[in-house]
Amino acid sequence: MTEEAKIIEKRKIPSGTIMMFGFPDVGLVGVIAASHLIEELDLDEVAYLDSTLLPPIIVLHEGLPHSPIRVFGNDSVLLVVSETPLSADIIYPIMYALIDWGKSKNVKMMVSLSGIPLEERQDAKELKVFAAGSSAEMLKTIKDGGVEILSEGYMVGPQAIMLQRCxxxxxxxxxxxxxxxxxxPDPEAAAEVLKGLAGITGVKVDIAxxxxxxxxxxxxxxxxxxxxxxEMSNMKKGQEYDIPMYVS
Amino acid sequence: MAIEKKKRSFIDIFDEYFDDMERELDRWRESFVEGPSWNLKASTMEPLKNMRVLPTEVVVTVDLPLTKESSLKVKALDQRTLEISAEMRRKMSFKELGVTHHKGEFQRFHAHMQVPVAVQMKKMKTKFKKGMLEIHLPRKQKR
Known part of the structure; x- marks a missing residue:
């Protein structure tokens, strides 16, 4: 954690939790899923990110100022939510600060909730969920959880940095x-990602x-x-559509 | 090879010039001026929209959640401009949208957009599914 980006704890953070991330990205899948988790699991704000790297934004809730990046939680989960999209130039320091903080709290696992764009989305009858893992063991956990592995391709944004750093x-x-x-915004995709989350981590919520x-x-x-x-356009998010060319 | 040149009057050229200028101004306004995505006076919200220029057609999509399909109108204002309007199934107030320092409510979506290439507006086809409008405009092929 650097002086430019630090996490301020509002209460004691339990160790051994599952730490999740919901950031503005394609289809706002992560943010919509995170909002639903907060409501269904009745999560409270337990910490927030204080950073001079963020644009000069505060979020007002009931007249009081809040950081646009907050951590909600209970005894078993932590959920980092951003109410503003992160620009490409601050993703690394912000994500590193959050991940290093999570590691210091001995989190069991980190999970990014996000989307992958589908060209003919409006005609899709069902939405698939894919996952990538930080290690071979995590790939096994993903398979055991009934989620398909995203084995090749590009990933752009906070979820990519989270995976790499972890x-x-x-x-x-x-x-x-x-x-x-x-x-x-794609609430149906958010519901699907929550099903995937339940399969892999056991964190279940009603999506009805x-x-x-x-x-x-x-x-x-x-x-x-x-x-x-x-922001997605600035960070070349469209690269996720690209056909990869691997140099072996 | 004979090239046919269609004669245009001075007024036609003048009109085209001003149409082009207006379109450029619209693009300039859209890229530089940040305004709200709603218009309280007209009780309208601007929907999210997207346009893809393909080799044979232009495909426009517009997100129109909570829309009454029967109220949906897609009009060609001229050869390059589309106007889309739709009534919502219910009113939405600022309060519901999480804004407490404004008063008012919205019941319509309204948007207009410029098509960057020549299209055949008369052959426009639309599809509306789960609150998502899709407009297909065949491109005018150069001879």
């Missing part, structure tokens, strides 16, 4: 990606309400999606 530090980690719209409120969420999420589109 792999370097030896922290078990998974990035879960549900097929989704690239630039429209999420699907029921899907259209309402799409109305509310328009502005965050618009901002996220701008």
């Amino acid at each position: 792999s370097q530090l030896g922290v078990p980690a998974v990035t879960l990606l549900a097929q989704c719209f690239y630039n429209y 309400k999420l699907l029921e409120k899907g259209e309402e969420i799409r109305v509310k999420a328009r502005d965050v999606m618009k901002r996220t589109q701008q």
Whole structure:
């Protein structure tokens, strides 16, 4: 953790939790899934990120200022949620600070909740969930959890850095990606990623309400999606569509 | 090979010039001026939209959640401009959207967009599924 980005704890953080991440990205899958987890698991804000790297934004809730990147939790899970998209130039220091903090809390596993764009999403009858792991053991955990491995391709954004950093530090980690719209909020994809989360970690929530409120969420999420589109374009997110060329 | 040149009047050229200029201004406004995604006076919200220019067609998608399909209107304002409007199944207030320092409510989506290449507006086809509008515009092929 650096002086530029530090985590301020509001209460005692238990060790041995599962630490999840929901950041604005394609289809806002991570943020929508995270909001639903907070509601269903009745999670409280337990910490927040204090960083001079962030744009000068605070989020007002009931008249009080909050960091746009907060950690919610209970005795068994921690959930990092960002209410603003991260620009490419600050992703590394912010993610490193969060992961190093999580490691210091001896988290059992880190899981990024996100999406993978599907070209003909509106015609898709079902949405697949893929996952990538930080180690061979994690790939086995993913398979055992009934989720398909994303074996080749590009990953761009906070979830990519999380996986790489955890792999370097030896922290078990998974990035879960549900097929989704690239630039429209996708609550159906968020529901699918939560099913994948349940399979791999056992963190289960009812997704019926999420699907029921899907259209309402799409109305509310328009502005965050618009901002996220701008950042995704800056960080070359479209590369996830690319056909990889591996140099062996 | 004979090249046919269609004669255009001075007024046609003048009109085209101003249409082009207006389109450029629209693009400039869209890229530089940040405004809200809603218009309280008209009680409208601007939907998220996207456009893909393919070799034979232009495909426009517009996210219109909570929309009454029967109220959906897609109009060609000219050869390059589309206007989309739709009524929502229910009103949504600022309070519901999590905003307490504004008062008001919305019941319509409204958007307009410029198509960057020549298309055949008359051959426009639309599809609406799960609140997602898809517009297909065949491109005018150069002879």
